[in-house]
Amino acid sequence: xxxxIPYAVDIRPDTGLNxxxxxxxxxxxxxxxxxxxxxxxxxxxxTGASHWPLGVDEGLNIWLGLVxxxxxxxxxxxxxxxxxxxxxxxxxxxxxxxxxxxLLSCVFLVVKAFEYGGKFAHGSVPSKNTFLAIYFVxxxxxxxxxxxxxxxxxxxxxxxxxxxxxxxxxxxxxIEIAGLYWxxxxxxxxxxxxxxxxx
Amino acid sequence: MDNSLDSSHxxxxxxxxxxxxxHKWIGIQYGITGLLFLLFGxxxxxxxxxxxxxxxRPLPFFGAWFGELRMPEGVMLPEFYNQxxxxxxxxxxxxxxxxxxxxxxxxxxxxxxxxxxxxxxxRLNMASYWAYFLGGVTMLISFFVPGGAxxxxxxxxxxxxxxATTGQTLWLFGMIFLITSSLLGSINFIVTIFQLxxxxxxxxxxxxxxxxxxxxxxxxxxxxxxxxxxxILQLMDRLADTSxxxxxxxxxxxxxxxxxxxxSVLLYQHLFWFLAHPEVYVLILPAMGIITEIIANxxxxxxxxxxxxxxxxxxxxxxxxxxxxxxxxxxxxxxAISSFFQxxxxxxxxxxxxxxxxxxxxxxxxxxxxxxxMLFALAFLPMFGIGGLTGLPLGLSTADIHLHDTYxxxxxxxxxxxxxxxxxxxxxxxxxxPKVTGRKMNEFLGHLHFWPTFxxxxxxxxxxxxxxxxxxSRRLWDGGLTYADTTPEGVLTGGILTxxxxxxxxxxxxxxxxxxxxxxxxxxxxxxxxxxGKKVTSDNPWEATTLExxxxxxxxxxxxxxxxxxxxxxxxxxxPDAERDFSPQFQETI
Amino acid sequence: MSADAHDIKREVRKYxxxxxxxxxxxxxxxxxxxxxxxxxxxIGLALVIATVKxxxxxxxxxxxxxxxRFIYSVLAMTFVFFFALMLLPLGTGSDPxxxxxxxxxxxxxxxxxxxxEAAQETEVGH
Numbered sequence: 001x002x003x004x005i006p007y008a009v010d011i012r013p014d015t016g017l018n019x020x021x022x023x024x025x026x027x028x029x030x031x032x033x034x035x036x037x038x039x040x041x042x043x044x045x046x047t048g049a050s051h052w053p054l055g056v057d058e059g060l061n062i063w064l065g066l067v068x069x070x071x072x073x074x075x076x077x078x079x080x081x082x083x084x085x086x087x088x089x090x091x092x093x094x095x096x097x098x099x100x101x102x103l104l105s106c107v108f109l110v111v112k113a114f115e116y117g118g119k120f121a122h123g124s125v126p127s128k129n130t131f132l133a134i135y136f137v138x139x140x141x142x143x144x145x146x147x148x149x150x151x152x153x154x155x156x157x158x159x160x161x162x163x164x165x166x167x168x169x170x171x172x173x174x175i176e177i178a179g180l181y182w183x184x185x186x187x188x189x190x191x192x193x194x195x196x197x198x199x
Numbered sequence: 200m201d202n203s204l205d206s207s208h209x210x211x212x213x214x215x216x217x218x219x220x221x222h223k224w225i226g227i228q229y230g231i232t233g234l235l236f237l238l239f240g241x242x243x244x245x246x247x248x249x250x251x252x253x254x255x256r257p258l259p260f261f262g263a264w265f266g267e268l269r270m271p272e273g274v275m276l277p278e279f280y281n282q283x284x285x286x287x288x289x290x291x292x293x294x295x296x297x298x299x300x301x302x303x304x305x306x307x308x309x310x311x312x313x314x315x316x317x318x319x320x321x322r323l324n325m326a327s328y329w330a331y332f333l334g335g336v337t338m339l340i341s342f343f344v345p346g347g348a349x350x351x352x353x354x355x356x357x358x359x360x361x362x363a364t365t366g367q368t369l370w371l372f373g374m375i376f377l378i379t380s381s382l383l384g385s386i387n388f389i390v391t392i393f394q395l396x397x398x399x400x401x402x403x404x405x406x407x408x409x410x411x412x413x414x415x416x417x418x419x420x421x422x423x424x425x426x427x428x429x430x431i432l433q434l435m436d437r438l439a440d441t442s443x444x445x446x447x448x449x450x451x452x453x454x455x456x457x458x459x460x461x462x463s464v465l466l467y468q469h470l471f472w473f474l475a476h477p478e479v480y481v482l483i484l485p486a487m488g489i490i491t492e493i494i495a496n497x498x499x500x501x502x503x504x505x506x507x508x509x510x511x512x513x514x515x516x517x518x519x520x521x522x523x524x525x526x527x528x529x530x531x532x533x534x535a536i537s538s539f540f541q542x543x544x545x546x547x548x549x550x551x552x553x554x555x556x557x558x559x560x561x562x563x564x565x566x567x568x569x570x571x572x573m574l575f576a577l578a579f580l581p582m583f584g585i586g587g588l589t590g591l592p593l594g595l596s597t598a599d600i601h602l603h604d605t606y607x608x609x610x611x612x613x614x615x616x617x618x619x620x621x622x623x624x625x626x627x628x629x630x631x632x633p634k635v636t637g638r639k640m641n642e643f644l645g646h647l648h649f650w651p652t653f654x655x656x657x658x659x660x661x662x663x664x665x666x667x668x669x670x671x672s673r674r675l676w677d678g679g680l681t682y683a684d685t686t687p688e689g690v691l692t693g694g695i696l697t698x699x700x701x702x703x704x705x706x707x708x709x710x711x712x713x714x715x716x717x718x719x720x721x722x723x724x725x726x727x728x729x730x731x732g733k734k735v736t737s738d739n740p741w742e743a744t745t746l747e748x749x750x751x752x753x754x755x756x757x758x759x760x761x762x763x764x765x766x767x768x769x770x771x772x773x774x775p776d777a778e779r780d781f782s783p784q785f786q787e788t789i
Numbered sequence: 790m791s792a793d794a795h796d797i798k799r800e801v802r803k804y805x806x807x808x809x810x811x812x813x814x815x816x817x818x819x820x821x822x823x824x825x826x827x828x829x830x831x832i833g834l835a836l837v838i839a840t841v842k843x844x845x846x847x848x849x850x851x852x853x854x855x856x857x858r859f860i861y862s863v864l865a866m867t868f869v870f871f872f873a874l875m876l877l878p879l880g881t882g883s884d885p886x887x888x889x890x891x892x893x894x895x896x897x898x899x900x901x902x903x904x905x906e907a908a909q910e911t912e913v914g915h
Contacts, residue, residue, distance in 0.1 A: 005316065005317060005319060005321070005395070006315075006316070006394070006395060007319075007394045007395070008319075012393075012394050015393055015857065015859050016857035016858070016859065017394070017857055017859060017860070018394075019319045019320065019390050019394050019395075022389075022393065022394060022859065023319070023320060023323075023386050023387075023390045025860045025863060025864070026386045026389055026390065026420060026863060027382075029420065029421065029863050029864065029866075029867040030382055030385075030386075030420050030421065030423075030424055031424070032867050032868075032871055033421050033422075033424035033425065033867065033870065033871065033874065034424035034427055034428060036424075036871045036874045036875070037424055037425045037427070037428035037429075037470060037473075037874055038428050038431075039875075040874050040875050040877045040878060041428060041432065041443070041466055041470070041877075043875070043878045044463060044466050044469075044877055044878035045443070045461070045462070045463060047878055048461075048463055048878075049461055062819060062822070066815060066816070066819055069815050070812060070815060073808065073811045073812065073815065074808070076846065076850055077804055077805070077807075077808045077850075079850075080804050080850045081801070081804065084797055084800060084801050084804070087797045088797050088798075126439045126440070126441045127439055127440035127442075127458075127459060128459060129459050129461070130441070130442060130443070130459065130461045130462060133435060133439075133441035133442065133443060133459075134443070136435075136439075137431060137432065137435055137441075141431065179850070179851075180851055183846050183847070184851070186846060186850075187843045187846045187847060190839050190842045190843050190846065191839050191843065193815075193818075193839075194818055194822075194835040194836070194838070194839050195835075195839075198818065198819070198822040198831075198835055199828075199831060199832050199835055393859070417866075421866075421867060421870050422870075425874065466877070469877045470877070473874065473877070520870050520873050521873055536879075
């Protein structure tokens with residue numbers, strides 16, 4: 001008996017996947033349901049309300065939102081480029097791209113923190129009305145996902161990257177999985193931006 | 200995160216027994232914790248039964264233990280009764296039955312039954328157990344915060360739950376831990392089942408138990424996020440004073456609440472039941488899987504219709520996502536929506552009946568061995584049948600008007616979960632004990648456990664159906680005295696409950712205490728057999744066909760000496776012309 | 790996994806093309822918002838743009854265009870249940886029983902800080 005879990009790196013022929021990739025997609029399926037539930041709650045609360053303020057009425061800055069959208073999209077591209085660099089056996093480029101992703105996620109969080117701070121300063125707290133409440137919940141849960149992604153990406157950028165020397169194929173697989181998660185977080189924001197800031 | 204299973208061969212005590220990554224040890228951890236919580240939840244119920252049978256009388260012997268805040272002079276306060284009710288439900292479902300059915304049996308036997316060396320993600324598996332453990336501890340701590348544990352029912356409906364005492368906040372945090380645990384667990388199960396099957400183990404050769412775990416894992420994966428949303432939003436309502444679930448102008452004790460309003464109480468109920476209905480199937484499906492193994496083994500014939508059972512199971516899983524609002528017929532949803540959910544509810548009873556009928560038909564013409572696991576499995580069939588059939592009137596929106604929130608509902612779902620799922624779990628413990636420990640449990644003590652438990656279960660739950668039909672609400676802390684038609688002195692009060700109906704509480708409570716007494720043989724048997732039970736002489740003492748019996752008892756680290764190859768379906772018993780009356784999956788020739 | 794360096798280079802060009810498209814679409818969605826269309830049109834259009842952007846991310850960055858059947862099945866199933874989840878508002882909002890339409894005053898002040906007014910109305914209501 002081999003002492004390792006089968007199909008941790010190589011592909012199982014009948015499913016065409018390795019364990020990690022199947023796992024991350026199942027996790028994302030669950031995440032779809034999580035954000036789906038929040039989104040559904042948003043729709044229910046909004047359709048039930050006789051008056052629903054626009055984001056701008058409550059002091060949301062569309063331009064900051066747009067900047068953050070662009071920041072996150074860019075971080076998604078650097079993430080996929082980090083993976084592609086590993087595919088091309090270019091470890092230095094990988095470091096640069098993943099570093100850029102980390103930096104951009106910091107920028108996103110800083111902008112978000114300024115937005116939050118500005119709202120708290122103007123008394124726009126979650127308890128003021130249901131729009132602000134769902135705004136803070138949606139962006140807050142999304143922000144937690146960003147932080148979670150940063151922890152994972154930070155690990156692979158720093159101590160975790162040692163694996164490139166011992167098991168490059170496995171490491172590339174891990175970056176792909178981290179990337180899938182990161183793109184999903186980006187994808188959620190693509191919906192959150194118009195829903196909260198514009199509509 | 201290196202991937203070798205070797206790392207814990209020469210591991211330290213902590214690695215081996217506390218933060219173990221071996222699926223078998225994690226299964227045992229789940230099992231022990233789950234059984235302890237089951238006992239704890241059971242004790243909460245015993246306290247409630249005293250209060251219901253003898254309201255306002257001091258509890259003898261133990262009454263003084265609970266202090267002035269809960270039971271001054273041994274008489275239970277309504278607030279404490281409400282805590283017991285809410286926590287009994289929460290603990291039994293989320294900390295007792297599901298961790299046993301999925302965490303313990305699933306973890307231990309799914310990898311063995313598909314011929315895998317371990318779960319696909321051993322460290323995730325460990326994290327899943329510890330998240331569950333933390334959730335459980337949070338729930339226990341909540342009993343000691345001011346105001347006590349959560350007291351808004353196991354469903355935690357707002358607005359009541361939002362204005363409830365601190366215990367509710369801990370309940371919500373506890374739930375978030377439990378949701379995380381089951382999310383990690385379910386991903387692990389699905390990947391393990393699809394990726395780590397041994398050569399020859401095609402999907403349609405998997406034991407039915409594995410199929411039930413697979414379906415359950417999908418239910419947990421996709422339904423639990425809805426409860427997570429509900430928990431997050433309710434936490435916001437409680438901690439940040441938002442009003443997701445709080446309507447405008449809510450008045451509590453004559454005072455208008457300081458909420459911005461605009462929330463929807465129905466939103467919570469929808470989110471909650473979007474999880475909680477599939478959760479019902481999480482409770483019952485693994486149980487069906489366990490008894491399928493045991494019935495096939497002890498009738499010595501193939502189960503009657505493996506494929507139809509699998510298809511019915513998958514269909515059941517799908518349908519369980521579109522029946523949730525049958526818990527909400529009385530919320531004013533409107534008739535069109537109610538009719539839709541009524542129709543889906545009637546449809547979902549069909550696959551359950553397919554599975555039950557297949558198991559019943561398996562008994563026909565079998566040479567049945569009446570050992571203890573089989574007794575529990577046989578008792579499961581009619582008990583689950585009663586539970587299922589009593590559910591039909593609840594699924595009809597008109598009949599539900601009368602029955603909603605009465606003891607009938609309590610009787611119904613306890614028939615499904617207590618003599619249903621719990622019997623299956625007991626059955627599984629007796630059946631797989633030799634695999635886990637290398638020793639059999641004592642048969643005589645098993646009988647002493649089974650027969651009184653079986654009888655007292657019915658003494659407990661059958662009268663509840665009658666009380667419910669008579670209109671007894673499930674939420675009465677005084678056992679219905681407020682609604683009695685006469686005072687104890689015989690003066691007419693105009694209430695609806697006769698002395699006879701209220702008196703049934705005493706019968707039920709006697710049944711409950713009898714049942715408690717006859718769990719002692721089980722507990723004794725369990726521990727005694729670990730060290731002094733009769734040693735099994737072969738790895739396959741029940742002469743079963745599935746792969747777990749190919750492994751040594753108990754299985755070593757990595758489970759199998761060589762990767763087992765699967766040659767045939769899971770229940771090839773009494774094959775014509777075969778040498779013996781069972782042809783294991785791992786044996787090349789019949 | 791057997792993609793050689795050439796294939797990857799072609800992929801990389803695709804990533805940058807998608808990046809450009811995403812940037813343009815982000816600006817378009819803000820620009821459309823400046824037009825002040827009627828609410829239903831604005832919502833429809835913004836969601837269509839968001840869906841296009843999300844599909845680009847999913848199909849190209851997440852390689853969904855060339856994924857395995859297992860993943861497609863899981864996602865298909867998830868979306869079925871996702872739509873079931875989206876039925877929640879329908880279940881609450883539509884077809885109320887007569888005399889239960891409380892939403893006029895229940896949410897009249899969802900947008901404002903109207904504790905006092907809400908309270909007054911409640912008192913009138915009782």
